[in-house]
Amino acid sequence: MKRIAGGGGIAGAGVKGFRLRRLAADPNGSGDGAIAPDGTRFVASSKRNGSVNLWFFDLSSGKWQQGTWGTGDDIEAQWSPDGRQLTFTSSRGGHKAIWLYRLSDGQVRQLTSADHEEEYPSWSPDGSTVAFVGGSWGRRHFLVVPATGGTPRPVTTNPGRAGACSWAPDGRWLVCHSYDTGAGAVWLLDSQTAEAIQVTDGSSWDYKPTICPTRPAVAFSRSNEGRSVIWVQRLGDGTGGPLVVTGADDRWPTWTRDGNHLFFHRLVDEGAGIAVWDRRTRVVRDLVPAEHKPRYASFAPDGRRIVYGTEAGGRSRLRILNLDTGTSQPLPAGEAAFPTWSPDGRTIACTVRPDPSSRWEIATVDVSSGQVQLWTTGRTDLRGLHAPVSFAPDGRRLVFRSETEPFEANLLVLDLNSGRFTNLTEDSWWDEAPSFSPDGRSVIFMSTRGGDWTWGFYRIDLDSKEIVTVAGPDYIERNNPQLTVDGRVLSTMVASKVEELYEQLPDGAGRVVTEAGPAVRYPVPSADGEQVVFTRTRTTVEYWLAENVWAADSPLAPLARPLVAEAGTPQVIDQPPLGPVRSPVDTRRR
Incomplete structure (x- = not known):
């Protein structure tokens, strides 16, 4: 070829x-x-x-x-x-x-x-x-x-x-x-x-x-x-x-x-680096180069290490980078993505795909041994799990999204002690990218619940289930909100052509963090909120022709x-037939 x-x-x-x-x-x-x-x-x-x-x-x-x-x-x-x-x-x-x-x-x-x-x-x-x-x-x-x-x-x-x-x-x-x-x-x-x-x-x-x-x-x-x-x-x-x-x-x-x-287009969306922004000094430091094709990253609780995904051959693996020495080592979790560190630094939550033909599962990985525990196997009602997952500050719960219907998804909380799943949202909207607040009493997430296929940021109280609007909804593309200890909301925003780091203050005012540069995705703050690790991305639409x-x-x-007829004689069809045998089940209705 x-x-x-x-x-x-x-x-x-x-x-x-x-x-x-x-x-x-x-x-x-x-x-x-x-x-x-x-x-x-x-x-x-x-x-x-x-x-x-x-x-x-x-x-x-x-x-x-x-x-x-x-x-x-x-x-x-x-x-x-x-x-x-x-x-x-x-x-x-x-x-x-x-x-x-x-x-x-x-x-x-x-x-x-x-x-x-x-x-x-x-x-x-x-x-x-x-x-x-x-x-x-x-x-x-x-x-x-x-x-x-x-x-x-x-x-x-x-x-x-x-x-x-x-x-x-x-x-x-x-x-x-x-x-x-x-x-x-x-x-x-x-x-x-x-x-x-x-x-x-x-x-x-x-x-x-x-x-x-x-x-x-x-x-x-x-x-x-x-x-x-x-x-x-x-x-x-x-x-x-x-x-x-x-x-x-x-x-x-x-x-x-x-x-x-046959003409088609190819969407190439890949990591182009991982960097960290220091809020106090306004300095951005590059950590992982583009050749690693890095993805989602998060800080260890002490702020001295990060865990991140890196792609090779179309598959994602996890690595841990020591920020003091600049050295990294693989975390033997198989194919894994969207890692987030536990508050005690012993465990990493992520999504794992056991083999290329299977679905993604919610998992935790022991940092010292690399032992993987899958939490969602056997739960056929949970699907579309390849997305960000967040640890609660107490280290005992995870929040993640699960698709329910096409273009609809709910948020669920997993209790790691009991293995019990609890719906946090349960409706017909698309809820995405949840993360716990620093006090563990609420979850911030993005959703289409504003209507008209627009994204907004929302915050749900874990006790009362009351949902309040944080930003939007509007036709400004905003993604992956994270709350910091001082009440700021970090996210990315596409106000013109590119995705940029955005900082929203508790009073609703905000600014684009211009020093971070363009093509920013997946901002995750350190435990004290003073540093933000993020992924630089490179997206290109390619146009291909198969001749x-x-x-x-x-x-x-x-x-x-x-095509071969039932009698076994060749049958050349110049025009498409009406279709194959009709399905005995009307699967258009659920």
Whole structure:
């Protein structure tokens, strides 16, 4: 398999073999992209000028060109079949709606307008209709609307956790994903009758599907307890496999018109160093270099050591750094992440994955012996545990988050003496990144409970369960709050393009800690609150093209063979069938 960086057009007629190459990279990319039907360029959203707008990248020249302008977010663009228009999602009108962009003159026109959010548009093969998703979360429909305008028509009979969809080549069936199985599942949906046929079983997180224009195969993003891969699956018999497996997130595939090339974007998010900020001197000292790809770190109680995660080969390990000597040593806990030190310095709480195919578990590790104790094995009701965990000041409790439904998570407290789990929150919001207050009487966390998919900071009293707002909610991205002994709230904030360290005082006033610099994540204070250790991060969206994916040397070559009928004779299918055998269980309903 060859990997070639840089621009250039799609392989010509003389190049028959499989080739995977990076077309471009954008540190300001917003995480979407779609290739033009003729394969000469792609469109993606980027905040390189401050706002999130649509940009075009020409494969031959290797140059970017801005397409849309304005202060709203323009995202999720998809090409019309003739390549003359785009449909995209924009918040320029106040909330998300479906818009059109004409490439000849850059004119934009609003296609839909509702009192709820609408997103993920997709053109029908004849260019006459646009499918999209609309509605409040949990009660969303797949809808279609004429590309010339008009009243949208729901395709689905009952609302649910609808994701995104695209059209099959016949112009009648949609291939969609939904979250009603508790994860993500791909479905075929008849746009006229609402008949639904399940394609994937819903045990993985499958999303953003697209059918090959010339073969009975569907490509989509798949994640199992970690980063996603591009997965390609035959519609006739369910056989499938990944395009390529790396340590990054590969997402949202789109096909070229001839069905031979597959475009996708890759989200590369990695640690670029660990540093400590001294509040008294305002000095920042770098501790761990970028080549270690470090992640979340926390102080030992005496402030003379830190424990942190470091990545190698796509897996995370723990190391302990002595701040006096500058030497570090591994903590033999296997694959582990999000470490936090106990108040007595003897134990580290973290998340552990016993083997690459298993889920992440909440665990504690004895610092002296490296012995690991798993606390959540056997608890099938707990999931999505790969996230920060916090020790109570008494050392007897942990607080962490557990996903309950797609885009919903509760906070739980684990008593380490009894092994008992107690829900701290129990509702339909997404609660994240909890940490105990220094006095152990409350927990601060981030949550979407303000509504409209915005983050806010909240504080819950452990006795009364009363929740008070600490910051927000608003459309400012803020992450990972931590309380200090003098009542300050440390967090990170994305006020413009980058994530920065933010210090909020008890009276609500605050400031960006400019001396910490950009790209800051996971701030954790020392026991006395006078030092803050944090991770520097490096995030880039890369745009990749898999050329000649059905060639004999392609990872997908086994999927290119003809389907075999029940009688055992080869059966070549020119157009995708309606789907595999219908699931006997309607897993869209829980």
